[in-house]
Amino acid sequence: MIELYEFELSGNCHKVRLLLSLLGLPYTSHLLKGAEREQKSAAYLAINPFGLVPVLKDGEVVIRDSQAILVYLARAYGNQSLFPDSPAQAAEVVAWLSTAANEVARGPNDLRLHYKFGRKIDLEVATSVTENLLRILNARLAHHEWLATTDMTIADIAVYPYIALANEGKVDLEPFNHIENWLKRIEALPGFVAMPGILLKNTQF
Structure with missing residues (x-):
């Protein structure tokens, strides 16, 4: 199961949610508490040392950065038009x-x-x-x-x-x-x- 660590009001997180939805991929959302700086907690820094969202986990694969996540999802689950081979x-x-x-x-x-x-x-x-x-x-x-x-x-x-x-x-x-x-x-x-x-x-x- 794909897991997404995110903020609800982040546009960078939204672009990942949007692609997941366009691809019809189910996922589990982990909404972090920004007001409590949960993204800077030891537990989260173990996932992403930069302490930023979003992060996507797909089995053993862990991807940080929204642009990188889009590339991964397009290559792993999308068609060639999303990220062409040319x-x-x-x-x-x-x-x-x-x-x-x-x-x-x-x-x-x-x-x-x-x-x-x-x-x-x-x-x-x-x-x-x-x-x-x-x-x-x-x-x-x-x-x-x-x-x-x-x-x-x-x-x-x-x-x-x-x-x-x-x-x-x-x-x-x-x-x-x-x-x-x-x-x-x-x-x-x-x-x-x-x-x-x-x-x-x-x-x-």
Whole structure:
């Protein structure tokens, strides 16, 4: 049985839950108590010495980091379209995974941490990163249905949560119609699951 160690309100954890649901994979969720810093407990540090979520256990396999977990699940349980074998397409997917771990994290994620959870950040930097990211995403999606290839891949799943949660960081997506249409496409996928804070763009969901 797959086990997922997570926070309910983490977008990084949500992307793993989303892929598990899209793949129809049953799993056991272990919700950690962030307020009690359970992720820094000795028991959890034995699983992930970095003290971060999510962590996925699949039998003897233990994977930390949300992007790495997406790669593992796509390879172990998905079809080739989720993470293609083609070197060029695989590189494009990995580039967007890097974007999720960098620009998305330093932009809309940081703004959400600031406005929703009170974390101190460099507001000017986070706002600038977010504005640039949204321009790039919108331009990309003006001519592509999906971020990396002609099919939905783990690149889309990796970037989705913190863009969908942008409202919690006081970011208005209305000017970015191509991003909003992309969010609708993801939310229309069979097996899609939301999380608290996401304002669904697909009103038929």
